[in-house]
Amino acid sequence: MAKVIGGVGTSHVPAIGAAVDGGRTQEPYWKPVFDGMQAARDWIARTKPDVCIVVYNDHASCFSLALTPTFALGVAERYQPHDEGYGPRPVPVVQGAPELAWHLAESLILDEFDITVVSEMTVDHGLTVPLSVLFGQPTSWPCQVIPLCVNVIQYPPPTGRRCLKLGQAIRKAIEAYPADVRVAVIGTGGLSHQLQGERAGLINAEFDNAWLDDFVAAPEQVAQKDHLELLREAGSEGLECVMWLVMRGALQAEVDVVHRFYHVPASNTAYGLLVLEDVDPPLHTTT
Numbered sequence: 542m543a544k545v546i547g548g549v550g551t552s553h554v555p556a557i558g559a560a561v562d563g564g565r566t567q568e569p570y571w572k573p574v575f576d577g578m579q580a581a582r583d584w585i586a587r588t589k590p591d592v593c594i595v596v597y598n599d600h601a602s603c604f605s606l607a608l609t610p611t612f613a614l615g616v617a618e619r620y621q622p623h624d625e626g627y628g629p630r631p632v633p634v635v636q637g638a639p640e641l642a643w644h645l646a647e648s649l650i651l652d653e654f655d656i657t658v659v660s661e662m663t664v665d666h667g668l669t670v671p672l673s674v675l676f677g678q679p680t681s682w683p684c685q686v687i688p689l690c691v692n693v694i695q696y697p698p699p700t701g702r703r704c705l706k707l708g709q710a711i712r713k714a715i716e717a718y719p720a721d722v723r724v725a726v727i728g729t730g731g732l733s734h735q736l737q738g739e740r741a742g743l744i745n746a747e748f749d750n751a752w753l754d755d756f757v758a759a760p761e762q763v764a765q766k767d768h769l770e771l772l773r774e775a776g777s778e779g780l781e782c783v784m785w786l787v788m789r790g791a792l793q794a795e796v797d798v799v800h801r802f803y804h805v806p807a808s809n810t811a812y813g814l815l816v817l818e819d820v821d822p823p824l825h826t827t828t
């Protein structure tokens with residue numbers, strides 16, 4: 542049977558991708574950020590998921606305001622990195638996992654989540670930067686990827702509660718999949734940042750750290766935070782953090798924190814990173 546082996550939450554700051562691509566990870570500005578990622582890289586190298594479900598948002602790259610799906614699930618064989626204005630990132634093509642993705646689509650829709658099924662799309666920094674965070678610069682990504690794209694750029698985005706419930710339904714779907722596939726769920730985006738308007742440059746470390754504490758210990762409470770509170774406290778783009786709740790919902794209520802890291806500055810964003818495992822991981826149970 543397939544199983545969820547753990548979850549990762551990470552910001553998806555595009556400048557992190559540019560630092561990797563440009564060989565600048567050891568520069569004084571970036572070194573502390575990349576040093577803080579090492580334990581997550583060690584975890585994923587050790588646990589070796591077959592598939593990562595990457596929960597991310599498209600930043601008006603592949604989609605635009607002409608078409609804004611709330612939850613879009615990729616069922617394609619592969620995904621090319623999007624050209625966001627400087628040419629596509631020089632990263633490997635992302636290999637999909639169509640069979641599991643179609644199973645997820647069916648299970649989620651029968652579970653009453655109205656998922657948009659996407660057979661063809663490009664992926665932007667929201668998806669490729671988290672892969673670089675976890676895997677560095679390989680010649681091919683070491684796992685298959687199922688993109689789950691969430692609208693957080695056009696009002697109204699989904700609630701935190703909906704994201705948490707979607708994660709729970711994803712776990713149920715994975716556990717009903719007969720093949721022996723080991724799946725990690727990666728939530729991306731946040732933490733506090735605002736890229737536009739009068740409050741551009743906003744960072745709220747106090748809010749972020751309390752949010753991380755509660756995200757681990759009381760996710761239902763974090764999921765209750767409404768859009769206005771997130772907007773006010775974490776900034777307009779800080780709202781991206783609702784995507785982490787999909788990952789949290791895919792894990793047990795009680796989790797172990799394998800790694801936690803928080804660093805400011807990382808471009809315009811408070812960089813946050815969490816690696817979580819179920820307290821009672823299926824990996825360690827005897828069958």
Ligand code: DHB
Nearest residue numbers: 553554555807808809810
């Ligand atoms: C930045 C962060 C983001 O999440 C994003 O999508 C674009 C830019 C930044 O920190 O610059």
Ligand code: FE
Nearest residue numbers: 553730778781
């Ligand atoms: Fe973003």
